[in-house]
Amino acid sequence: MQSNNQYFVPHGSYWPIVGSVGMASLLGGFASSLHGNVLGTGLMVLGLVIIIFMVFGWMGQVVLESESGIYNKQVDRSFRMGMGWFIFSEVMFFAAFFGALWYARNLAVPWLGGEGNNFFTGQVLWPDFKAVWPLIQVPDVSKYTVPKGIIHAWEIPAINTLALLTSGATLTWAHWALLNNKRNQIIAGLIATIVLGVIFLALQVAEYGEAYQHLDLKLTSGIYGSTFFMLTGFHGLHVTLGTIMLIVILMRVIRGHFNPENHFGFEGVAWYWHFVDVVWLGLFIFVYWL
Amino acid sequence: MATTTSDVQIDIDAHDEHHHGPDKGLMRWVKTTNHKDIGTLYLWFAFTMLLIGGAMAMVIRAELFQPGLQLVEPQFFNQMTTLHGLIMVFGAIMPAFVGLANWQIPLMIGAPDMALPRMNNWSFWILPFAGAMLLSTLFMEGGGPAFGWTFYAPLSTTFAPDSTDFFIFAIHMLGFSSIMGAINIIATVMNMRAPDMKLMDMPLFVWTWLITAFLLIAAMPVLAGAVTMMLTDRNFGTSFFDAAGGGDPVMFQHIFWFFGHPEVYIMILPAFGVVSQIIPTFARKPLFGYSSMVYATASIALLSFVVWAHHMFLTGMPIAGQMYFMYATIMISVPTGVKVFNWVTTMWRGSMTFETPMLWAVAFVILFTIGGFSGLMLGVAPVDIQYHDTYFVVAHFHYVLVTGALFSIIAAVFYWLPKWCGRMYNEKLAKIHFWWAVISVNVLFFPQHFLGLAGMPRRIPDYSTQFADFNMISSIGGFAFGASFLLLTYIIVNCIRNGEPVKDERVWESARGLEWTVATPAPYHTFNEPPKKAEILNESSHIGAH
Ligand code: HEM
Ligand SMILES: [Cu+2]
Numbered sequence: 001m002q003s004n005n006q007y008f009v010p011h012g013s014y015w016p017i018v019g020s021v022g023m024a025s026l027l028g029g030f031a032s033s034l035h036g037n038v039l040g041t042g043l044m045v046l047g048l049v050i051i052i053f054m055v056f057g058w059m060g061q062v063v064l065e066s067e068s069g070i071y072n073k074q075v076d077r078s079f080r081m082g083m084g085w086f087i088f089s090e091v092m093f094f095a096a097f098f099g100a101l102w103y104a105r106n107l108a109v110p111w112l113g114g115e116g117n118n119f120f121t122g123q124v125l126w127p128d129f130k131a132v133w134p135l136i137q138v139p140d141v142s143k144y145t146v147p148k149g150i151i152h153a154w155e156i157p158a159i160n161t162l163a164l165l166t167s168g169a170t171l172t173w174a175h176w177a178l179l180n181n182k183r184n185q186i187i188a189g190l191i192a193t194i195v196l197g198v199i200f201l202a203l204q205v206a207e208y209g210e211a212y213q214h215l216d217l218k219l220t221s222g223i224y225g226s227t228f229f230m231l232t233g234f235h236g237l238h239v240t241l242g243t244i245m246l247i248v249i250l251m252r253v254i255r256g257h258f259n260p261e262n263h264f265g266f267e268g269v270a271w272y273w274h275f276v277d278v279v280w281l282g283l284f285i286f287v288y289w290l
Numbered sequence: 291m292a293t294t295t296s297d298v299q300i301d302i303d304a305h306d307e308h309h310h311g312p313d314k315g316l317m318r319w320v321k322t323t324n325h326k327d328i329g330t331l332y333l334w335f336a337f338t339m340l341l342i343g344g345a346m347a348m349v350i351r352a353e354l355f356q357p358g359l360q361l362v363e364p365q366f367f368n369q370m371t372t373l374h375g376l377i378m379v380f381g382a383i384m385p386a387f388v389g390l391a392n393w394q395i396p397l398m399i400g401a402p403d404m405a406l407p408r409m410n411n412w413s414f415w416i417l418p419f420a421g422a423m424l425l426s427t428l429f430m431e432g433g434g435p436a437f438g439w440t441f442y443a444p445l446s447t448t449f450a451p452d453s454t455d456f457f458i459f460a461i462h463m464l465g466f467s468s469i470m471g472a473i474n475i476i477a478t479v480m481n482m483r484a485p486d487m488k489l490m491d492m493p494l495f496v497w498t499w500l501i502t503a504f505l506l507i508a509a510m511p512v513l514a515g516a517v518t519m520m521l522t523d524r525n526f527g528t529s530f531f532d533a534a535g536g537g538d539p540v541m542f543q544h545i546f547w548f549f550g551h552p553e554v555y556i557m558i559l560p561a562f563g564v565v566s567q568i569i570p571t572f573a574r575k576p577l578f579g580y581s582s583m584v585y586a587t588a589s590i591a592l593l594s595f596v597v598w599a600h601h602m603f604l605t606g607m608p609i610a611g612q613m614y615f616m617y618a619t620i621m622i623s624v625p626t627g628v629k630v631f632n633w634v635t636t637m638w639r640g641s642m643t644f645e646t647p648m649l650w651a652v653a654f655v656i657l658f659t660i661g662g663f664s665g666l667m668l669g670v671a672p673v674d675i676q677y678h679d680t681y682f683v684v685a686h687f688h689y690v691l692v693t694g695a696l697f698s699i700i701a702a703v704f705y706w707l708p709k710w711c712g713r714m715y716n717e718k719l720a721k722i723h724f725w726w727a728v729i730s731v732n733v734l735f736f737p738q739h740f741l742g743l744a745g746m747p748r749r750i751p752d753y754s755t756q757f758a759d760f761n762m763i764s765s766i767g768g769f770a771f772g773a774s775f776l777l778l779t780y781i782i783v784n785c786i787r788n789g790e791p792v793k794d795e796r797v798w799e800s801a802r803g804l805e806w807t808v809a810t811p812a813p814y815h816t817f818n819e820p821p822k823k824a825e826i827l828n829e830s831s832h833i834g835a836h
Contacts, residue, residue: 007402007482007818012313012321016412023466024419027459034525035452058408074481078405081477089469089511096515096545100530108538116608125533140534144527220527223536230522230530 008075010065015058022050059248063265067257076264083268087275090238094279097234101227101286105133109223112139138222147217147225153288156207160200161284164239167196168277171246171270179260183253190250193273197243204236231287238276245269311814320415323407324814325392326710331414332389333703339381339421340696341779344772346374351734351768357755367751368436369428375439376457379557380464381421383691386699387560388413388471391499393710395475397805397812398493400484400821405477413471420463427453427460438749440550443531443542447523454524458517465510472506475499484804486823490581493803493831497584498563501591502556508595509552516545540605547598555594557691559587561658561698562629565651568705569633570831571801572648573640579632580832586625593622603674612671619669623662630659645798646720650701653728654694661689664739679749682742688735693728703782708797712811713789719781727774733767802831 026047032040065071113131114122122129126139138144151157174189211217219229249269252258258266312318312327322328349370353361362370392410396403404410427434432451435441446454479500483492492500520542522528529535531542562583570577577583599607599615607615633655642648664686668674677683708714737760742748746757753761796806807829808816827833 009403009815010323010407012318012323013408013411014321016408016415017320019412020415020419023416023463024423027462028423028456031455031459034455077481078477081481082406082409082473085473085476085507086469089473089507091511092508093511093515096512096548097519099512099545099548100515100519100541103541103544104530104537108533108541109536111538112533112536117606135536138529138535143532144529144535218527219522220529222529226519226522226528226530226535226537230519230528 008070008072013058013061015054015061018050019054019058022047022054026051063252063257066262066265076262079264079268083271087271090275094231094234094282097227097231098282098286101231104223104227109133109135135222135224144222145216145218145220145225147215147221149215150217150224151207151211151215151228151288153284156203157284157288160203161280163196163200163203164277164280167193167200168274170196171273175266175270178258178263178266181260186253187250190246190253194243194246194250197239197246201236201239201243204232204239228287231283235276235279235283238279242269242273242276245272321411323403323411325396325404325407325410326812326814328410328414329389329391329393332385332392335414335417335421336382336386336389339377339385341775342425343374343377343382344775346370346377347768348772350374351765353751354753354761355765356762357753357758359752362751364751365433365436368438368749369434371749372435372438373424373428376424377421378691379439379553380461381417381424383557383695383699384468385417387499387502387557388468390560390564390699390702390706391475394706394805395478395496395499396482397808397816398496398803399479399482399487400804400817400826401478401482402815402817403482404474405482406474409470410474413467413474416463416467420460420467423456423463424460427456430456440546441520442546443520443523443539447520447531450524455521458521461517462514465514468506468510472503472510475503476507484817484820484826486820487826490584491826491830494566494577494580494583495560495563498559498566498587501587502559505552505556505559505591505594509549509556512545513549516542516549519545540602543602543605544599547601548595550601551598552591552594554687554690555590557695559591561654561695562587564698564702564705565633565654567803567831568647568651568701569636571705571798572645572651573637573642574800575636575640576830577632577832578635579628582628583632586628589625590622593618593625597622600669600674603671604678616669616671620666623666626662630655630662646715646717646724647701647705649721649724650697650704653724654697654701657689657693657697657732661686661694664689677742679747680742681738681746681748684748685735685738685742688738692735693731700778705798706805707782707785708792709805709810709812711786711789712792713785714792715781715785715789719777723774723777723781726777727771730767730770730774734764734771735767737764802829804829
């Protein structure tokens with residue numbers, strides 16, 4: 001099918017349709033399982049397995065093509081643009097939740113407390129409600145859990161901030177090494193980054209445990225718990241994915257992939273990691289600290 | 291950004307080098323990475339969805355033919371309005387434009403294919419699964435979603451049927467597909483363009499799609515966020531949209547419309563591009579005001595992110611908010627006016643002929659403008675108190691979406707179909723179809739303005755008798771417009787199978803653009819060598835004489 005000498009146009013591929021089947025099974029199964037369908041849970045797991053199979057198969061093929069040198073500069077640029085705009089879409093995804101946090105904190109909760117022209121709304125709906133943030137005492141305590149406390153910024157979250165910021169530095173250190181072709185330093189930098197990522201995740205799990213078991217701070221704790229877990233949860237999911245990708249990159253480095261000119265895979269993952277880092281800073285400031 | 295890349299010789303499979311055409315059989319379509327194949331898949335998918343969504347519209351108009359409840363249960367009626375809207379927006383209009391982009395953008399910028407061809411395949415092949423998931427909700431216990439295409443909380447959270455979770459995941463999949471498609475378009479335009487084509491040499495269809503792709507990447511993730519919060523509110527006890535937990539149902543509307551208003555421009559900017567290609571061809575004049583078109587498109591796109599709450603004037607927003615959103619909204623009509631002015635000026639003193647694509651394009655300019663005017667009226671906060679949630683809004687968005695977006699898609703298909711399949715459609719039948727459709731669509735939607743001004747609410751299966759006459763007229767127009775699509779189907783299928791063969795590369799005597807320099811029908815692979823500067827300039831539809 002390759003009928004030109006200037007551009008790279010790949011052959012037909014089965015991976016996309018495999019991915020679609022996996023995605024439909026995963027999500028369709030999830031939706032069924034939410035309504036008590038046991039088969040749905042099975043379908044969901046199957047879908048997840050298919051997707052993992054697809055990702056490794058598809059990316060494996062790309063890696064193979066890349067390492068056999070058939071990609072040119074143009075393909076590299078397309079990948080870079082693709083990754084860059086994908087990260088931008090992720091930024092907008094998080095923006096929706098940050099926006100919800102901002103709106104709830106600065107508008108919805110004060111209005112419920114009777115601010116602005118909402119004096120009578122407050123009186124009629126929940127006259128005893130006090131608008132404070134963090135919102136512990138939700139308007140209708142019979143419907144949602146009331147937590148005993150919240151996670152404070154200058155405990156685990158501060159350590160996590162340190163871990164992630166350091167991991168950004170170690171990753172950049174690895175990147176420099178890559179540009180200078182110092183293999184051992186790349187590997188050391190990557191391992192340090194991965195370890196910091198895992199530490200972050202472990203602390204996050206500990207923090208969730210603390211929240212659920214001791215503080216009664218849950219997804220069901222009204223708008224505070226909702227925004228807290230949604231933002232930190234999706235962020236944690238991204239850290240997990242980023243860590244897995246870093247492990248893949250580490251294995252590729254060990255196998256001798258990448259050179260100073262050609263290392264999109266490395267850079268793409270590095271961008272992703274830095275993005276996750278920046279989102280964390282937003283979380284630390286707006287969710288935990290202020 | 292686009293530089294020559296002959297530095298690396300690529301040769302993926304030596305044994306395959308003799309093989310230039312498509313694979314055989316069904317698997318060709320499943321595996322394909324060819325932008326023309328994928329464009330075709332998108333267009334047929336969109337057409338199928340258009341017919342399904344259209345059938346739902348027929349149910350709606352049949353029920354509204356007379357006052358009283360005749361044909362369907364109110365609950366089912368609401369499922370019809372909801373799925374009609376969702377299917378038309380996400381299943382028909384958006385995929386149709388992506389299909390046009392797939393076919394045309396590489397041809398118009400002198401590129402061999404899209405930048406990320408395998409991902410391109412995936413963007414398409416998610417759609418049938420998502421569409422099936424969305425439609426399957428109709429057959430589930432408790433029925434399909436019945437809360438309107440805007441799925442406001444708490445209707446879509448507390449009071450919605452179980453099938454809503456399938457709807458949520460269908461939206462996730464559709465969004466994922468759109469985002470990947472948009473990323474691909476940006477990478478293609480920025481990176482695959484013929485090295486000698488500057489940004490300001492690009493045809494307007496390419497420009498408008500580039501900007502649309504940006505809107506998609508910025509807006510679709512916000513929709514994904516909105517449905518994710520819906521999902522957790524429904525199933526995991528969060529309270530984003532429940533005041534009892536400190537959340538706010540109005541917040542849902544803010545998030546939805548932050549996506550929703552850019553979304554309406556996602557559906558109209560490519561239409562602007564199509565019309566800007568067609569009018570110069572049949573007016574035999576270069577496009578008037580090319581650069582102002584580019585800047586107008588970009589400013590519409592940017593402004594579209596800061597006007598969303600004009601959909602929410604009645605939610606009890608603070609007065610200052612209402613004032614701001616009113617003025618910002620009305621500001622958008624300035625760049626929109628620039629566009630309409632430019633199209634009219636392009637036609638001014640042109641040697642116009644009215645082949646079918648031109649008829650649709652002219653109808654677009656006139657009827658879209660009517661939709662723009664009703665939009666302006668709605669944008670005025672104090673009068674929107676009267677118009678909001680009435681048939682006036684329904685009339686407004688059907689003028690911009692049916693006689694706007696959909697008409698431009700039909701225009702584009704008639705314009706480029708001969709190039710795609712190497713055959714000419716039946717001009718006489720196509721003209722009959724045009725007049726049939728354009729008359730019936732106005733009979734269908736124009737009376738809805740009057741209904742709305744008189745106070746008939748939208749999304750109701752029954753109405754008081756004072757609205758009977760206009761509803762009957764509207765329904766008659768609706769059935770006629772619906773039937774016109776049977777003729778359209780025949781014209782298109784007939785063209786592809788038995789149309790008069792077209793040999794001329796140019797197809798339309800005075801068409802300009804790189805797509806008209808390749809053979810007719812367009813070969814499976816085009817632009818293996820990028821076109822040269824002289825050819826690019828010569829083929830520009832916006833400079834020089836035609
Ligand atoms: C001249 C520019 C436009 C202005 C000033 C405008 C203004 C408005 C306003 C104020 C509303 C809200 C009415 C209400 O609910 O009370 C509205 C609704 C709507 N507009 Fe526009 N509009 C414009 C162009 C467009 C275009 C180009 C499209 C799509 C291609 C569009 C699609 C819609 C849709 C779908 C709705 C209804 C949404 C719903 O509630 O279901 N509008 N428009
Ligand atoms: Cu709007």
